[in-house]
Amino acid sequence: MRDFLAYAEFEAFWDRFQPETPGGRAIKDTMAVHRDAEVLEGLWDDTEAALKLLQSLDGDVPGLSRLRHHLKRIPRLPDAASKDFDEVEVFQFKKFLHNYKNIVLLLDDASLGHFGLRYESESLEALLDKGRQSPESFYVSDAYSEALARARRRIEDLNQGIEALRQQRVKEIHGRWALDFGARAFLVVPRSRLGDAASAASLLLIEPFDHDHWTVRPLPSGQELTLLEERTEWLARERNEEDAVLAQLSKTIHAEMTTIEAYRKALTRFDLAFARARLAKEEALVRPTLHQGAMSIAQGRFIPCQEHCQRLGMTYMPLDARFDEPSTVIFGSNMGGKTVVLKTVAFLQLCVQTGLFAPATSFATRLFSHFLYLGEGRTPLEARGLSGFGCEIRSLAEAWPDLDAPTLALFDEFARTTNSREAEALLSAVVEALATRPVTALFSTHFRGVKRLPGAAYLRMKGLDRAGLASGFDGDTSLEARLRLVDAHMDFRLVPDDPQAQVADAIAVAGLLGLDGALTERAAHFFHDDSKE
């Protein structure tokens, strides 16, 4: 599968699918390839519902922005198995409920109904909001418990008492040594300034700093120490009261966990659908059709190639194709677009089976259990000592049992590294064997000697349109200019192949790419001589 994904250049496109909630992102990260039509139709129904919502928000930039703002702020929910939630976990529930509620408020009835989104946790939300809190923060406020409020009042009183006593002590120290602590907890003072350290110790905690200095801090009075000790006790009581509040809140949350879990599931489903819909809108994707018939593509776009062409200022030609037979052999000259046809098919099918809409004006296909790619760029096998040809054959041998099940198999110039006669024989055998299996197998090849077999179709890229080619050069011989010229005269359409046709586009393309004219003329001469023989 990894080779197939890489061949289709699909993963970069998948990155554009951007769910915004933790649940949506986690599902996206699995990049599940679905093989169940019912599941996919369900996902596409969701996408269509989300597209309708997206259309209704067309022009409502603030509405769309608010919706995405709240989706982005949905937190990951804590593990429901926890008996008691801590403050951070309660915060996560609260933040979830706040943003979830706002999403529900922003959606229309059709969307709410379709995705099963509803909000009925007002009382829990109000409970988590107690004590004039912000809707997106949480604090075990005094409002939860009179005992907690009492503890905090006492701590506050003690803090004030401690501070007053400390200030009194600081004042005494200032009066005796003119030491100004300000906001500092301690001071470094020359030893000479304190005089008799033993006597100073009645007001100061003294520690050696260096040979000439002491570190001093105000010595708490006996009364202050009593208050400090009492505060320690009240701080412990405060913690106990907070724990009691959190235990009570946890019970309430647990009682509503089934509802919250239903919210989470519905929201994740909506988030994924909304992300698929945004992608469909941005990339002009359409809902595919699943059937048992032939794969049929109208204006299919291999988006990486389309964007590459745009960057180079070249025309991109979408693919129209129908693959009626299990095996289809595609001929064509170099730079004629054979590989792009295979990649387009792979890309479209991956869009379908990952639940996306497809980049085409229509795409009818069936579902495949396996995906096979054989050709250049495939990950080399671990086995040492295998040549490129050896790796290809070994990969095919390993995948062969899968080809009894529905498989999309793409052979991009299979056996290109061996001699043409044996390659044609091998290719013919594979084409023939697959012609009776439940596969859609596409073979791109230059080998025109492949046998014409029942159950196999033979197509070719239409190729170079030589009309006006000679006058095409405008003097610019840069590679970019030459590529533009090839592109302008290449017809990337798939047409039925005539087994008798003699196509010599490769020599013409070589000329267009700057090969010495004498060489291309001589090559054409040899080619035509051989053809006569």
Next chain:
Amino acid sequence: MNHLRAMAGAVTAITGFEKGSGKTTFLGHALPQLRAHGPVAVFTIGVDGAQKARESRSPASEIRVEPGDVVMTTQPFAHHGSARLEVLEALPGRSSLGHLFLGRVVRGGSVTLVGSDHLSVLADVVARVREEGLATSVVVDGAVNRLTQVGALGEVGYIVTARVDRSNLLRAAAHLRHFVTLAGLPIDPHPASDVHRMEDVLDADRLARLPSEVKVLSVEDFTKIFLDPALLARTLERRAITVRRGFRLLGLAVTLRDVERDELKRALGEAVSEQVIFNPYEAA
């Protein structure tokens, strides 16, 4: 004080070469004064922060915070400190120290700072604090070998803390001079093609292997230079060294023990002495 004016409204890393160099003490001095400009966010960086908290679980790693301050800590540490915090954000990852979170102080008191194991978390938190105006100034406590990572937080100034006593006076002075030299290397984010660009560290071995015709070297930042002071000085006589990313040095916060200010100034030289912030805890 110039360094405090520069810290107000900005992101500042407080960094030291060794344990006990006075980072926390300097923090205790700076925080009350920064609060005069608005709430302050105080963070510690990377594993160091978590490790420090894990090792001590004692008041030594606590700081005093005031209402409105913003901190990163874990739930158990928050629960056991005397400050009270409202949770503003649950942060990714759950360490052995508990749930990491961003909190705002609702009751002043003590709290232990805990850092995330992932710098990206700190970077996101600092960005959020700035974007949402949760704090006016941001202070990050972190070791010098983390400066490169702190640089990822964006425009950052830094303060170096050092403890100087009679046993290390000359060594510490050399260290500080060296640091100022490194911090003063010219910044060139996009060196020309004829400049020798080093992606790794510059140490004596790599320097010795450089072709003699290399006249200008470019390193990522000064924390990637591992040349002793003498070798750096000799190298700078023959070659220029530029850094692709600079850090704004706000000052050298020095705690002197049994050493007079003038002694240190003499050891540092006049130019470097201008950068020194003497112990703010010394009684006037």
